Amino acid sequence: MNENQIIFNGLKHHLKYIVEKINNIKTYNDFQVFLKEITEIGHSETDIYTGNLNYFEIISCVYNFLKANNIVSYSDYINFIRSDGHDYKVIQLYDGSCWILRIGKKFEDKFVHIHPARFSEYTIRINSLSLKTSLIFLIKRNLDKIEFNIEEVNNIRVKYFGISPIKKINSNSNIIKALKLLHYN
DSSP, rough: OOOGEEOOHHHHHHHHHHHHHHHHHOHHHHHHHHHHGGGGGGGGGEEEEEOOOOOHHHHHHHHHHHHTOOOSSSSHHHHHHTTSSSSEEEEEEESSSEEEEEEEOOOSOOOOEEETTTTTTEEEEEHHHHHHHHHHHHHHHHOOOOOOHHHHHHHHHHHOOOOOOOOOOOOOSHHHHHHHHTTTO
């Protein structure tokens, strides 16, 4: 087993990774690639790690945990995950954050799927559509110099997600929560 066998979608689950990603989109070609990547975020809610460990440190911590527990092969991993009758395990990293380990099914050679545990230290749960809308808004703000308003939000909702417009945005709206999380100002 090696670190390359760990599946961790930073764009879905790691705040600093997300912010760095959107700040590095400088062209419309980059934006088109990004649009394909955010389909992995899903449509309900997602848990995002907000702590200080970077993307690679998290992978390294999980790998070191597995190695320290003699989980060195696919069969070892399957036995570990299913040992208590569930299809997941929860582990804690040295910063106090908890992580869910699952069996990855998307890639044959990548079978350790990780994401932050719900209600864990340094984890926030956010509406996926609001997150994706916020990401697109922030990128379009940089590329097209658009202003934040309900018309732009609704343009994004309709054009990129095929969902209906919203009537109003208030300070408790999920879109505002997502923008605050992404440090929009």
